[in-house]
Amino acid sequence: MKKYILTSILAALxxxxxxxxxxxxxxxxxxVENAWSRAxxxxxxPGAAYMTIRNTGDEPVTLIGLTTPLAMMPEIHxxxxxxxxxxxxxxxxxxxxxxxxxxxxxxxxxxxxxxRLQEPMTEGETFPLTLLFDDGGEVTVEVTILGISARGPED
Amino acid sequence: MRRRAIxxxxxxxxxxxxxxxxxxxxxxxxxxxxxxxxxxxxxxTAMDFRLTDHEGNAxxxxxxIGRPTMAFFGFTYCxxxxxxxxxxxxxxxxxxxxxxDEMNVVFITxxxxxxxxxxxxxxxxxxxxxxxxxxxxxxxxxxxxxxFHATYExxxxxxxxxxxxxxxxxxxxxASGRFVTMIDYHEPREFAxxxxxxxxxxxxxxxx
Ligand SMILES: [Cu+2]
Numbered sequence: 001m002k003k004y005i006l007t008s009i010l011a012a013l014x015x016x017x018x019x020x021x022x023x024x025x026x027x028x029x030x031x032v033e034n035a036w037s038r039a040x041x042x043x044x045x046p047g048a049a050y051m052t053i054r055n056t057g058d059e060p061v062t063l064i065g066l067t068t069p070l071a072m073m074p075e076i077h078x079x080x081x082x083x084x085x086x087x088x089x090x091x092x093x094x095x096x097x098x099x100x101x102x103x104x105x106x107x108x109x110x111x112x113x114x115x116r117l118q119e120p121m122t123e124g125e126t127f128p129l130t131l132l133f134d135d136g137g138e139v140t141v142e143v144t145i146l147g148i149s150a151r152g153p154e155d
Numbered sequence: 156m157r158r159r160a161i162x163x164x165x166x167x168x169x170x171x172x173x174x175x176x177x178x179x180x181x182x183x184x185x186x187x188x189x190x191x192x193x194x195x196x197x198x199x200t201a202m203d204f205r206l207t208d209h210e211g212n213a214x215x216x217x218x219x220i221g222r223p224t225m226a227f228f229g230f231t232y233c234x235x236x237x238x239x240x241x242x243x244x245x246x247x248x249x250x251x252x253x254x255x256d257e258m259n260v261v262f263i264t265x266x267x268x269x270x271x272x273x274x275x276x277x278x279x280x281x282x283x284x285x286x287x288x289x290x291x292x293x294x295x296x297x298x299x300x301x302x303f304h305a306t307y308e309x310x311x312x313x314x315x316x317x318x319x320x321x322x323x324x325x326x327x328x329x330a331s332g333r334f335v336t337m338i339d340y341h342e343p344r345e346f347a348x349x350x351x352x353x354x355x356x357x358x359x360x361x362x363x
Binding site for chain 1: 231232234235236238239241242243245246277278281282306310312313314318320321322323324337339340341
């Protein structure tokens with residue numbers, strides 16, 4: 001556990017330096033890259049955060065939840081668009097990532113849904129988001145807040 | 156993909172039941188009424204609805220006739236698909252440059268309860284200046300969606316409020332009001348922009 005916490009702090013420090021610096025997760029070798037979100041208008045609307053979660057280790061990892069001081073109810077959601085072009089969104093449940101595989105949280109697909117915001121998401125600021133894994137491991141990343149009309153981490 | 160494979164036959168059974176429920180809902184209460192699913196929008200000239208734009212102006216289908224139109228449905232409380240679509244559209248408009256000045260670009264809310272005129276004004280202000288926000292009474296929103304053969308549905312969330320499922324495609328109409336084509340959600344820019352140009356060109360043909 002101690003190793004997780006230490007590496008999480010290191011990851012947070014590294015991520016503050018720039019979007020492309022990977023957050024190293026420690027024992028499980030979970031690497032989170034390009035964590036970004038859009039600014040919010042006030043606190044009434046839910047926010048969404050996006051990132052790539054890479055399992056560089058030899059064991060499968062399973063993402064089971066999220067915590068952040070920014071939102072009282074953060075959840076992994078998935079947006080789906082059916083054959084009629086109708087989009088809907090629902091909790092994604094647990095997400096298993098095989099060794100060497102990665103999962104992309106990106107617009108129109110999986111995303112970290114940030115419900116019940118405690119404060120507005122302001123462009124240029126960051127917030128910590130902790131990913132919870134089924135073995136008790138945790139990875140905290142600093143998510144960069146871009147403009148409302150941002151299209152991706154490169155914007 | 157993998158998950159879909161794992162779900163297998165069990166999901167097929169659930170799917171049949173869900174489809175029957177959906178079909179029942181559709182025929183009785185659905186915004187598409189008795190029409191078959193996935194039909195194309197009618198011409199703007201055949202539509203009839205009264206809405207208000209984000210500056211408080213009364214608008215209707217006739218507001219759009221005379222210029223090519225790009226329209227889509229959404230709601231400002233949408234955390235994912237709608238801001239992404241608005242960003243995509245802003246990018247397409249940037250690509251089109253001056254040509255975009257020839258177009259109507261309209262974002263129609265499916266959540267009039269929360270998306271008042273003021274809310275729409277604040278929200279569209281964050282995106283490309285060409286984008287107009289339209290809202291109105293629920294029954295008028297239902298009429299627009301009917302004309303577009305678009306669907307939307309209010310879905311309660313665990314947190315006690317609600318979200319909206321809605322058609323995520325962008326609809327393109329010629330200056331005459333004739334429906335040209337649609338751009339699917341997340342269609343790459345290299346396909347989307349030529350489609351918009353096609354709608355713009357139909358205007359030229361109509362004029363000559
Ligand atoms: Cu939406």
